[in-house]
Amino acid sequence: MTTADQRPMRADARRNYQRLLDEAKVAFLEHGADAPLEDIARRAEVGIGTLYRHFPTRLALQAAVYQEQVDDLCAKAYELLDDERSGNALAAWMRSFAEYATSRRGLMQTLKEVIDTRSDLFARCHDEIRGAAGAVLAEAQQAGTVRPEVTVEDLLRLTHGLSVATQSAPETTERLLSYLLDGLRPQP
Amino acid sequence: MTTADQRPMRADARRNYQRLLDEAKVAFLEHGADAPLEDIARRAEVGIGTLYRHFPTRLALQAAVYQEQVDDLCAKAYELLDDERSGNALAAWMRSFAEYATSRRGLMQTLKEVIDTRSDLFARCHDEIRGAAGAVLAEAQQAGTVRPEVTVEDLLRLTHGLSVATQSAPETTERLLSYLLDGLRPQP
DNA sequence: GAACTAACCGGAGGGTGCCTCCGTTACGAT
DNA sequence: ATCGTAACGGAGGCACCCTCCGGTTAGTTC
Incomplete structure (x- = not known):
């Protein structure tokens, strides 16, 4: 790993990165995942070249937004595990997931569809959310509210x-x- | 209704309309609902102006493709009602619906999302598919395999x-x- | 504080696609 | 065969995509 890789990002670069991400979230929410990148750069008050240096493709920007959404959903799962008891965390999480999707007007599902399922990013996000979903599923199965043969993948697909x-x-x-x-x- | 509206379409116009629709289906399947319209026109061997006269917006072309898909799904529902018995048509139709979606790589769902839910086209398609779904649901409820309080809207949402x-x-x-x-x- | 330089910026330019306009062509009626 | 007009289709202006490269600035060293 070279010295350049080890140097922390410059302050102006960090600031621009965050502004681009913030404005991208707003633009994607308002206009969909295909909102013009030149418009996002304008809103963030940076040049189009700066946007492309921070996010080399539209997909890279979409992925960064998606990553934040996955983080939110996972945090919620663990939060509900702390608060709920007797197998209720799963239902609460599925409800919360649906509400989250509605509040973001389907953007999360759209981003999920456009991100290459073979990419590292997708794998990381999937691992992350599988961990969270696995935790709420295990608790529900232990409480007897969900039959044992339901897998984490099943739960994620049904929730989606x-x-x-x-x-x-x-x-x-x-x-x-x-x-x-x-x-x-569990069926009788 | 004016005379122009009553006059049958010219032969070259009918031919071009059909070619555009056929090529749009292929292009949407291969490249998504945002496939370039100039590319579709080229494949259909017509000018971009001709494409715009037959389909004034991208959405109009997407809608025509979607209408055919809804027709297919409804035909399948009635077909299954003829073939199946004892409440099995519903399960068969849901399975067929999912297979149809997979074979068209999610295009149907994408088109459903982009078509304005307030449009006449959406209302017509929705009425059409609600009729078909209502028929398979009624048969299943009559056979006792689906609880009475499940509505046609519920079934459509779950199937989607x-x-x-x-x-x-x-x-x-x-x-x-x-x-x-x-x-x-029905739950015990 | 000055000097240095690598990281960072950002706008121009070429390419693609969108969409309208208007001269050209082909269809259908007579 | 002729005529009227519905239909055709490509050029052109605009927006957006994306790269390139000259200019600027932040951070480190002395």
Whole structure:
């Protein structure tokens, strides 16, 4: 590793990076994941060359935004594990996941679709959220509210599907979530 | 309604319309719903001006492709009602829906997201698919395999969610569908 | 504080796609 | 065959993408 790699980022570079990320979140929320990069650079008050040096592709910028969303969702899972008891963390997390998706107008699902599933970033995000989902699943299975054969992948897929299904109709979340939970419960 | 509206379309116009639609389906499948319109026009061997006269916006072209997909899914529902018995049409249709989505690499869901939910086209497609979904749901509820309080909207949302969840992992469809069906069954 | 330099900036320019305009062409009626 | 007009389609202006490279600045050393 060269000396350059070890030197901390300059203050102006750090500041611009953060402004670009912040403005990208707003722009993606307002205009979708294809919001013009020149517009994001203008809002951040930097040149288009600066945007491209911090984020060499649109995907890189989308990925940074997605990473923050994954971080948020994972933090929520562990928070709910601390607060809830008797297998309720899972339901609360799925609800929270759907609400998060609705508040960000489907951006999270869109970003998930455009990020290459073979990329390191995707693998890291997936590991991270699998850890969090695994924790709430284990607790629910231990409490007997979810049948033992449900895997972490199953839970993630169903949660993702729920968030897409209810993204434009959040008032349906409770009912659809209850059907899902009934389906995951150990069957007589 | 004016005379112009009543006159049948010219032969060259009909031919070009169909070629554009056919090439758009291929292009959207290969490159996503944002495939360049100039490329679609080239493949159809027409001018970009001709494309814009038949489809004044990208959304108009996407809508025409989406309409065909909705037609396919509805036809399948009625087909399955003829073939299946004892409440099995619903499960078969949900499975078929997910397979259809996978074979079109998520294009259907993408198109669904971009089409304005307030548009006439969206309302027509929604009425159409609600009719088909209502038919398979009624049959399943009559057979006792789905609880009475599940609405057509619920079924459509869950089916859509399932297709998104399994679009990139069709091998998980059977298991996730069985959880969904367990959740929809009348509870003891 | 000065000097040095590597990191950082940012706008111009070429390329692509979008979309309209208007001269040209082909279809259908007579 | 002729005529009217619906339909065609490519040029051009604009926005956005993305790289290049000359200029600027932050941070380190003395």
